[in-house]
Amino acid sequence: MPKLIQAEDVVTNFYTYEGVVKALNKVGLVVDHGATFGLVGESGCGKSVMVRSMMRIVQEPGQIEGGKVVLFFNGDQQQEAVDLLQQSEAYMEDLRGNHISMIFQEPNAALNPIMSIGDQISESFLFHRKKEMSKKILEDLSADDCRVFLPLKKLQQTLYTIAADNPKSFILIICSKIPILSLWQRRLKREALQRSIDIIRKLSISNPSETVHRYPHNLSGGMKQRIVIAIALACHPMLLIADEATSNLDVTIQAQILELLKDLKKTEIASILLITHDLGIVAETCDRVGVMYAGNLCEVADVEKLFQNPQHPYTKALLESVPKFSQEGRLRSIDGAVPNLVSPPSGCRFHPRCSHAMEICKQTFPEEIEIEENHMVACHLYVK
Amino acid sequence: MLAFITRRFLFMFVVVFGVSVLIFSILMTFSPERRAAVYVRSPQQAQNLPQLVESLGLNDPFYIQYFRWVKELTHFNLGYSVVAARPVWDAFKSFLPVTLELNLYSVPIMIIVGIWLGTISGIYHDTYIDHITRIFAIIFWSLPTFLFALILLMIFYGYFEVFSPGIISDAYSVYIHDNPDKYTQYTHLLTIDGILNGRFDIAWDAAKHLFLPVVTQVMVIIALLLRVMRSSMIEETSKDYIMTARAKGADKKTINFKHARKNALIPVVTVAGWLAAFSMSGSIEVEVIFTRQGLGWWLANAAIQLDIPVIMAMCMFMGIIIVTANLAVDILYAYIDPRIRLS
Numbered sequence: 001m002p003k004l005i006q007a008e009d010v011v012t013n014f015y016t017y018e019g020v021v022k023a024l025n026k027v028g029l030v031v032d033h034g035a036t037f038g039l040v041g042e043s044g045c046g047k048s049v050m051v052r053s054m055m056r057i058v059q060e061p062g063q064i065e066g067g068k069v070v071l072f073f074n075g076d077q078q079q080e081a082v083d084l085l086q087q088s089e090a091y092m093e094d095l096r097g098n099h100i101s102m103i104f105q106e107p108n109a110a111l112n113p114i115m116s117i118g119d120q121i122s123e124s125f126l127f128h129r130k131k132e133m134s135k136k137i138l139e140d141l142s143a144d145d146c147r148v149f150l151p152l153k154k155l156q157q158t159l160y161t162i163a164a165d166n167p168k169s170f171i172l173i174i175c176s177k178i179p180i181l182s183l184w185q186r187r188l189k190r191e192a193l194q195r196s197i198d199i200i201r202k203l204s205i206s207n208p209s210e211t212v213h214r215y216p217h218n219l220s221g222g223m224k225q226r227i228v229i230a231i232a233l234a235c236h237p238m239l240l241i242a243d244e245a246t247s248n249l250d251v252t253i254q255a256q257i258l259e260l261l262k263d264l265k266k267t268e269i270a271s272i273l274l275i276t277h278d279l280g281i282v283a284e285t286c287d288r289v290g291v292m293y294a295g296n297l298c299e300v301a302d303v304e305k306l307f308q309n310p311q312h313p314y315t316k317a318l319l320e321s322v323p324k325f326s327q328e329g330r331l332r333s334i335d336g337a338v339p340n341l342v343s344p345p346s347g348c349r350f351h352p353r354c355s356h357a358m359e360i361c362k363q364t365f366p367e368e369i370e371i372e373e374n375h376m377v378a379c380h381l382y383v384k
Numbered sequence: 385m386l387a388f389i390t391r392r393f394l395f396m397f398v399v400v401f402g403v404s405v406l407i408f409s410i411l412m413t414f415s416p417e418r419r420a421a422v423y424v425r426s427p428q429q430a431q432n433l434p435q436l437v438e439s440l441g442l443n444d445p446f447y448i449q450y451f452r453w454v455k456e457l458t459h460f461n462l463g464y465s466v467v468a469a470r471p472v473w474d475a476f477k478s479f480l481p482v483t484l485e486l487n488l489y490s491v492p493i494m495i496i497v498g499i500w501l502g503t504i505s506g507i508y509h510d511t512y513i514d515h516i517t518r519i520f521a522i523i524f525w526s527l528p529t530f531l532f533a534l535i536l537l538m539i540f541y542g543y544f545e546v547f548s549p550g551i552i553s554d555a556y557s558v559y560i561h562d563n564p565d566k567y568t569q570y571t572h573l574l575t576i577d578g579i580l581n582g583r584f585d586i587a588w589d590a591a592k593h594l595f596l597p598v599v600t601q602v603m604v605i606i607a608l609l610l611r612v613m614r615s616s617m618i619e620e621t622s623k624d625y626i627m628t629a630r631a632k633g634a635d636k637k638t639i640n641f642k643h644a645r646k647n648a649l650i651p652v653v654t655v656a657g658w659l660a661a662f663s664m665s666g667s668i669e670v671e672v673i674f675t676r677q678g679l680g681w682w683l684a685n686a687a688i689q690l691d692i693p694v695i696m697a698m699c700m701f702m703g704i705i706i707v708t709a710n711l712a713v714d715i716l717y718a719y720i721d722p723r724i725r726l727s
C-alpha cells in the first residue's frame with residue numbers, strides 16, 4: 001500500500017515552569033493509504049502530543065523542535081510529498097480540516113457552547129470550500145428560475161465571480177466588513193448550512209434540518225460526538241485522526257461510533273489514525289498498531305503479529321495486563337510508575353521497569369530495527 | 385426570549401419593592417423626634433416637637449408610615465434637601481445631568497477599552513504587550529482614586545493650567561443662564577446642548593472640564609475590567625473547543641475573536657454591568673475632587689450634614705439603577721449565551 005503520511009524523528013518539548021517536558025523523543029510512524037493505524041500506550045505517554053504535532057496544533061507551551069511529517073498527496077509519488085513541519089501557518093490552516101482532520105476525546109468540551117451546530121459545521125465549508133460553493137451559487141444565480149432584483153443580481157454575480165476565483169481577495173474582505181454589503185455572504189452561508197445538513201444526515205442523526213439550529217447543550221454525548229465527526233468529515237479528509245474518540249462514551253454509544261467510523265472509512269475517508277487505551281478496539285478495527293511508551297514508539301506491527309507475537313518487553317507487559325475471561329489469579333500490572341518526562345531515564349526510557357534490562361539499556365537509546373517484515377521494535381534485546 | 389424578558393422585568397419590581405422596604409426600615413431606626421427634626425425650620429417649631437411628631441404620624445405603625453412614604457414617593461414628593469436648599473426632586477433633576485454627562489463618556493470608554501485591552505493582553509499573554517498592560521493595570525488598580533485625581537489636577541491644572549475643575553467656565557455658565565431664548569437646553573448635557581445650539585465653543589469648554597474626571601473615573605475601572613477579561617480570555621483559549629476550531633482549519637483571528645472572545649465575554653458582562661451601574665449612581669470621589677455638582681457631590685454633602693431625605697432618595701435611586709443594570713446584563717447574557725435563553 002502506498003504511504004499517506006510519514007512522521008520521522010518528531011521531537012516535541014513543553015517549556016513549563018517545572019522544566020522542559022520532553023514529551024516526544026524522536027517518534028516516527030507511517031500511516032498507509034487506506035489503512036487504520038492504532039496508537040496505544042499508557043496515559044501520558046505522548047499519543048495526543050504526537051498526533052497534534054503531526055497537525056501542528058500542539059498547545060502552549062509546547063514546541064515541535066525537530067523531525068519531519070511528510071504528507072503524500074498522491075500515493076507514494078515523491079514529487080507530491082510535502083513536509084508539513086516546513087510549511088507556513090497559512091498552508092497548515094488550509095490543510096487542517098481539509099486533508100487531515102481530528103476528532104477529540106471529550107465531546108462535551110469539543111464544541112463551542114455558544115455557537116449553533118449548523119454554524120460550527122458550516123465553518124469547515126466556509127474555510128475550505130468557498131471556491132466550489134461560489135461556483136455553485138453562480139450557476140444557481142444564472143439559472144432562469146432565479147428571481148432576484150436585477151442590479152442586486154449583477155452585484156452578487158460580480159462578487160461570487162471574484163470569490164470563485166480567489167476567496168481571500170481583498171475586495172471580498174472589505175465587503176464583508178461593511179454592514180449592508182456583507183449580506184452578500186448570505187447565499188454562501190445558506191449553501192454551507194445546506195451542506196452541513198447533508199453531512200449530518202449521512203451520520204444518521206434524526207431530523208438534521210432541525211438539529212443544525214440547536215446548541216451543543218441540547219444534545220446527548222453520543223450526538224455531540226457525531227457532530228464533532230461531522231465537522232471533521234465535512235471536507236472529505238484523506239486522514240482522520242481520532243484521539244480517544246470513544247473513551248468517554250458509554251459502551252453502546254461507543255460501539256455505534258466505532259461502527260460509524262468503520263463505515264465512513266469505506267465511503268468517505270482514506271485512512272484513520274486511531275488513538276485508544278482499549279486493545280479490544282485495536283484488535284477489531286485496526287490494520288497496524290504502534291505502541292508508545294514515555295515519548296517513544298517501542299513497537300510497530302500489523303495487528304495479528306503484534307497480538308500473537310509481541311517482541312518488546314513493554315508490549316508484552318501491556319498485553320498481559322488486559323483482563324481475559326479465562327484468566328485465573330491476579331491481573332498482571334506493570335511494576336513501577338510512568339517516568340517523569342522532565343527528567344526521563346537515560347538510555348531506553350523503559351529500562352527501570354523492564355525485567356530484561358541490561359547495562360546497555362541504561363546508556364544508549366535503542367535503534368528501531370525490523371525484526372521481521374513490517375515489524376519494528378526498538379529494544380536492545382534484538383540485534384540486526 | 386420575550387417571556388424571559390417579561391419575567392425578568394416583573395422580578396425587577398419585586399426587587400425594587402424589597403429595596404424600598406429596606407431603606408425605609410433603616411430610616412425607622414431613627415427615633416420619631418429625630419425624624420421630626422428634619423421638618424423643623426424655626427425655634428418655635430422646635431418647642432412643639434411632640435405635636436409635630438403627632439401631626440406627621442411618626443408614631444404610627446410601620447406599614448402605615450411605609451405606605452404614606454410610598455404614596456409621597458409616587459408623587460415625587462421626596463422631602464426637602466437642606467444641602468441644596470430645594471425640594472429633593474427638584475435638586476435631583478438639576479444634579480442628574482451633571483452625573484449623566486460624566487458617565488455618558490466614561491462608561492462606554494471604560495467598557496470598550498477595558499475589554500479590548502483585556503483581549504489583547506489575553507491573546508498575547510506573557511509577551512511584552514501583556515507585561516505593559518499588566519503593570520498599567522496594577523498601578524491604577526492599587527492607586528487610590530482620590531490620589532490619582534489630585535495628581536492629575538496638580539499637573540494639568542496647577543502646572544499646565546489647561547484643565548480646570550468645575551463643570552463649565554463661569555462666563556458660559558452665566559451666558560446659558562441669562563439667555564434662555566438664544567440658548568435652548570435640550571438635554572441639559574452641556575456638551576450636547578452646545579453642539580445642538582451650534583455653540584461649539586461651549587461644547588469644547590465643557591469637554592475640557594470633563595476630560596480629567598473622565599480619565600480618573602475610567603482608569604481604575606479599565607484596570608479592573610482588563611484583568612477580568614484577560615484571565616477569562618486565557619481560560620477560554622485553553623479549552624477543547626478551541627482545539628476543535630484549530631483542527632478545522634480556523635485562522636488565529638477567527639479563533640481569538642469569533643470563538644474565544646465571545647465565550648470570554650460571558651463573565652465579563654456581569655462585571656461590566658455592575659461597574660457601569662456603580663459609576664452611574666454617583667461618582668462621589670470624582671465629583672467631590674473636581675467640584676462637579678452632580679449626584680455624587682450632593683450625596684457626599686448630604687451625608688456630612690445628615691440630610692436624611694437626600695440619602696433616602698439616593699439609596700432608592702442607586703437601587704433602581706443597579707436593578708436596571710442587572711436586567712440589562714441578564715438580557716445581554718441571554719443574547720450571548722444560548723444556555724441561559726432556554727432555562
Ligand SMILES: Nc1ncnc2c1ncn2[C@@H]1O[C@H](COP(=O)(O)OP(=O)(O)OP(=O)(O)O)[C@@H](O)[C@H]1O
Nearest residue numbers: 014021023042043044045046047048049060061341
Ligand atoms: N500543555 C501541556 N503542558 C505541559 N506538558 C504537557 C502538556 N500537554 C501534554 N504535556 C505532557 O506531554 C506528555 C504526553 O501527554 P499526552 O497528552 O500526549 O498523553 P496521552 O498519551 O495522550 O495521554 P492520555 O491517554 O491520557 O490522553 C505528558 O507527560 C504531559 O505531561
Ligand SMILES: [Mg+2]
Nearest residue numbers: 047048243244
Ligand atoms: Mg490524550
